[in-house]
Amino acid sequence: GENVEQHPSTLSVQEGDSAVIKCTYSDSASNYFPWYKQELGKRPQLIIDIRSNVGEKKDQRIAVTLNKTAKHFSLHITETQPEDSAVYFCAAKVRIQGAQKLVFGQGTRLTINP
Amino acid sequence: EPEVTQTPSHQVTQMGQEVILRCVPISNHLYFYWYRQILGQKVEFLVSFYNNEISEKSEIFDDQFSVERPDGSNFTLKIRSTKLEDSAMYFCASSVGAVRTGELFFGEGSRLTVL
Numbered sequence: 321g322e323n324v325e326q327h328p329s330t331l332s333v334q335e336g337d338s339a340v341i342k343c344t345y346s347d348s349a350s351n352y353f354p355w356y357k358q359e360l361g362k363r364p365q366l367i368i369d370i371r372s373n374v375g376e377k378k379d380q381r382i383a384v385t386l387n388k389t390a391k392h393f394s395l396h397i398t399e400t401q402p403e404d405s406a407v408y409f410c411a412a413k414v415r416i417q418g419a420q421k422l423v424f425g426q427g428t429r430l431t432i433n434p
Numbered sequence: 435e436p437e438v439t440q441t442p443s444h445q446v447t448q449m450g451q452e453v454i455l456r457c458v459p460i461s462n463h464l465y466f467y468w469y470r471q472i473l474g475q476k477v478e479f480l481v482s483f484y485n486n487e488i489s490e491k492s493e494i495f496d497d498q499f500s501v502e503r504p505d506g507s508n509f510t511l512k513i514r515s516t517k518l519e520d521s522a523m524y525f526c527a528s529s530v531g532a533v534r535t536g537e538l539f540f541g542e543g544s545r546l547t548v549l
Contacts, residue, residue: 354538356477363525363540364477409477421467421490422538424477 322347322414326425334433339400341428343410344392352413353393354422355384359406367408368395397430405432436460438541440526446547447516455511455544457526466509467527467538468501470494477525483509516548 323346333339345353351372356364370377370384370393377384381400386393397404407429411422439458447453459466468480481491483501491499500512509528513520526541 363542365540366537369537411477421479421482423479426476 322350322412322423324410324412324423324425326410326428328428329426330429330431332431332433333400335400335402337400339397339404339430339432341395341408341410341430342392343394343412343425344390345412345423346391347412347414347423348391350412350414353384353386354411355382355395356409356411356424357406358409358427364409400432402432402434405430438526438528438539440524440541440544442544443542444545444547446549449518449548450515453513453516453520453546455513455524455526455546457509457511457541458507459509459526459528460539461507463528463530463539465489465529465531466501466503467529468511469525469527469540470522471525471543472522480511480524513546516546518548521546521548 324343326343331339354369355367357367358364368379368382368384370386372388375386381398383396384393407427409427410425414421414423438460441456445453466483469477470480471477479492481495481501482489486503498514502510523543523545525543527538529538
């Protein structure tokens with residue numbers, strides 16, 4: 321079945337340093353990979369996504385890379401700030417019998433230390 | 435900015451009671467979803483709904499669960515006889531197209547506590 325593995329489960333970095341979160345997926349047919357940021361008690365918010373015809377995408381301090389051969393994708397946050405502290409979820413779109421859904425990773429709790 | 439709205443924000447119920455969670459998706463969206471998140475865990479897919487029928491459901495979505503779009507705006511999740519393990523945050527989501535072509539917009543969530 322479809323599965324998305326995410327590492328690490330917790331990550332603590334100094335303000336200004338970079339943070340990297342990695343995910344692997346099992347369904348080779350997946351072609352859409354969003355990243356969500358979830359602050360405590362709030363809804364997941366899409367921060368960046370990548371489609372399978374693109375290897376890397378950047379939006380200001382956030383970038384995502386995709387390696388379809390290895391079936392993994394990563395989130396990179398540079399120049400981290402205290403407001404980046406949150407739980408981050410990767411996801412992969414899975415298509416089964418015409419329907420489509422997102423399968424989420426387990427989440428990474430990112431803490432930015434001032 | 436249009437957003438998905440959910441009610442109630444928090445519901446406490448006794449085990450065995452029926453619960454209905456309500457959602458108003460974004461008006462021009464065509465695909466609707468329910469996800470749940472047990473405290474401290476990942477977001478899990480429950481069901482997707484398109485063209486007035488379920489397009490896919492997970493193994494979590496057993497006979498105790500049902501969804502309905504009773505009118506042109508609401509999308510509801512019903513749990514017929516709640517169990518303790520149903521305690522979770524339930525997120526409604528919608529998208530313009532299928533996930534591939536449309537971003538998934540989440541509501542603020544409904545926290546269900548089963549005692």
